[in-house]
Amino acid sequence: xxVLAAMSGGVDSAVAAARAVDAGHEVVGVHLxxxxxxxxxxNGARGCCTIEDARDARxxxxxxxxxxxVWDFAERxxxxxxxxxVGEYAAGRTxxxxxxCNEKIKFEALLExxxxxxFDAVATGHYARLRIxxxxxxxxxxxxxxxxxxxxxxxxxAEQLRHSMFPLGDSVKSEVRAEAAERGLMVADKPDSHDIxxxxxxDTKAFLESRLGxxxxxxxxxxxxxxxxEHTGVHGFTVGQRKGLGIDAPAPDGRPRYVLALxxxxxxxxxxxxxxxxxxxxxxDRANWPAKPLDGPTECQVQVRAHGGVAPAVAVPDGDxxxxxxxxxxxxxxxxxxxxxxxxxxxxxxxxxxxxxxTGSHR
Numbered sequence: 504x505x506v507l508a509a510m511s512g513g514v515d516s517a518v519a520a521a522r523a524v525d526a527g528h529e530v531v532g533v534h535l536x537x538x539x540x541x542x543x544x545x546n547g548a549r550g551c552c553t554i555e556d557a558r559d560a561r562x563x564x565x566x567x568x569x570x571x572x573v574w575d576f577a578e579r580x581x582x583x584x585x586x587x588x589v590g591e592y593a594a595g596r597t598x599x600x601x602x603x604c605n606e607k608i609k610f611e612a613l614l615e616x617x618x619x620x621x622f623d624a625v626a627t628g629h630y631a632r633l634r635i636x637x638x639x640x641x642x643x644x645x646x647x648x649x650x651x652x653x654x655x656x657x658x659x660x661a662e663q664l665r666h667s668m669f670p671l672g673d674s675v676k677s678e679v680r681a682e683a684a685e686r687g688l689m690v691a692d693k694p695d696s697h698d699i700x701x702x703x704x705x706d707t708k709a710f711l712e713s714r715l716g717x718x719x720x721x722x723x724x725x726x727x728x729x730x731x732x733e734h735t736g737v738h739g740f741t742v743g744q745r746k747g748l749g750i751d752a753p754a755p756d757g758r759p760r761y762v763l764a765l766x767x768x769x770x771x772x773x774x775x776x777x778x779x780x781x782x783x784x785x786x787x788d789r790a791n792w793p794a795k796p797l798d799g800p801t802e803c804q805v806q807v808r809a810h811g812g813v814a815p816a817v818a819v820p821d822g823d824x825x826x827x828x829x830x831x832x833x834x835x836x837x838x839x840x841x842x843x844x845x846x847x848x849x850x851x852x853x854x855x856x857x858x859x860x861x862t863g864s865h866r
Contacts, residue, residue, distance in 0.1 A: 504623040505529045506668065509609060510563065510571070512556030514683050514690045515628030515671060517563040521686055522670040523626045524567050531622075532564040532571040535613065537580040538701070559690050566688065574616070576608060583607040585701055589714045592738040595765035596839025599809060600699055601655045605629075610656075610663045617666075624666045631656050632672035632852050633664060640664035642793050643852035644845070647675040654809050657843040657858035658791050672852075708747075711738045720770025722750060725763050725779060737765045740772050743780060743835025750774070761834075781832030783866050787842045787859035788824045794856070796820060803856055804845040805829065807836050818844050818856070825859050836864040 506528040508520035523530045534557045557573055564571035584603050591598035614625050630645035631653040640661050645651045659667070671679060683691035702710045715738050722732040732750045734740070740748075744762040754760050754776070761780050764773040785805070790796075797820040805816040805827050815830040827842065840861045845853040 505621060506531070506624050506626050507613075507617040507620075507622045508532045508569070508626045509613065509628075510534050510560035511628070511696075512553075512559035512690065512693075513628065513696065514680060514688070514693055515630075515695075516560070517628070517688050517690050518679050518683050518686075519626050519628040519668075519670040520563065520569070521567055521682075521688070523668065524569060526670075530567070530569045530626075532560065532567070532569050533613075534560040534571070534573045535580075535608070536573050536575045537577055537608070539577045539581075559693070563688055563690060566686075574613075576612060579612050580604070580608055580701075583612075588699075589711060591839050592711050593715055593767065594839075595737050595767040597741040597837035598839045599655065599841055600701075601809065602658055602841045605655050606658045610659050610667065614663055614666055624668050626668040626670060628671055629656060629669045630671050630674075630676075631669045633667060633669050635665060638665070639795070640793050642855040643672075643848070645669075645672050645674075645852065650676050652809075653845075653853075653855055654806055654841070654843050657793065657855045658841065659793060660791060661793050664793055708739045712736065718770060720772065722748065722772050722774060725773040725775040731760075731774065734772055737767045737770060737772055740765060742837035748772075748774065777834065780834040781866070782834075782836050782864040783829045783832050785827040785829070785833075785836055785842060785861055785864045786824070787827070787861045790820065790823050790825050790857055790859040792857040794854075797825075797856065801844075801856065804847055804853065805833075806843045806845065807833060807840050807861065812836070816844075825857070832866075836861065838862055838864075 506523050508523055508530050510516045510520055510532045520532055561571050584600055587603055588598050588600045617625050629652045630647055630650040632643040634641045644653045680691055698705050718736040720734055721730050722734055723730055740762050742762050745759050760774040763775045763779055801818045803818050806813045814833050817828045819826045838861050841858055842861050843858045844856040846856055847853050
């Protein structure tokens with residue numbers, strides 16, 4: 504096959520590209536320039552898609568003996584990922600920009616361009632297992648539970664998955680680094696990037712305030728309606744947040760308070776106890792079914808965050824919507840988050856059934 508290897512400049516995408524070459528595919532490497540003003544240096548694990556990353560990717564491509572290109576996706580990334588991120592927070596929702604990036608950039612814009620140029624598939628360094636059985640994609644958790652990225656890939660369509668390759672799905676990270684070292688790849692010990700790539704200093708609140716300005720409002724006790732303090736914008740909060748609330752007086756019982764709900768129109772942030780944070784029903788829309796749509800109530804595992812927030816549940820589909828009835832309460836379920844449904848399978852890795860965007864939750 505003719506394969507386009509997306510090369511970020513990190514160790515995972517480097518080894519993924521190398522494995523695609525070893526498998527006998529005709530491989531071309533591409534680095535995505537996602538910033539109009541990329542920094543020249545990373546700061547440890549901070550930052551992404553810098554000039555240094557592009558150079559690292561090119562060195563790996565040279566060592567592998569494959570053609571290499573840099574494609575400018577900065578404008579598309581700004582519109583589809585950054586502006587969506589800002590807009591979601593302004594609306595009181597909590598987006599996952601990695602899900603959006605995979606959906607809109609790597610497996611929409613990039614894949615579309617790749618297919619138009621005659622490539623059969625795009626290979627990436629994601630940790631997820633993918634098998635195509637009789638034309639039907641089976642996306643599963645990776646062998647490395649700690650690095651599993653099936654959650655951020657669950658919004659991909661069946662057609663996108665049919666043109667995707669994840670060569671690292673059956674490996675653990677330590678094996679990948681060891682392999683990179685054996686191959687002589689200079690990125691073998693390069694730190695993993697983390698947090699939000701377009702906020703390299705990690706200060707999400709300051710970034711959002713620079714885009715949205717200050718929009719003062721009240722911090723209110725959800726049960727009594729008592730005003731507990733003021734804030735500079737609902738975009739500085741997310742459901743489940745405990746730290747940085749800016750409330751001087753402790754709760755009457757001395758226990759921590761948590762953000763329970765955001766009302767962007769009135770500028771109200773409602774807070775309450777940990778017990779009030781738990782929900783047993785989640786509503787979501789924009790459902791995506793990578794293999795096939797659910798045909799009725801289905802026992803499953805639900806995950807609401809990239810790392811954590813997992814519980815047994817029954818999913819009830821309704822067109823492009825889905826209602827999830829949890830067997831046990833989950834905390835920190837926020838509108839805007841991605842909900843992913845899995846069918847448990849310890850031997851082969853849990854199978855992704857589908858994904859949707861959370862619109863609300865309650866007890």
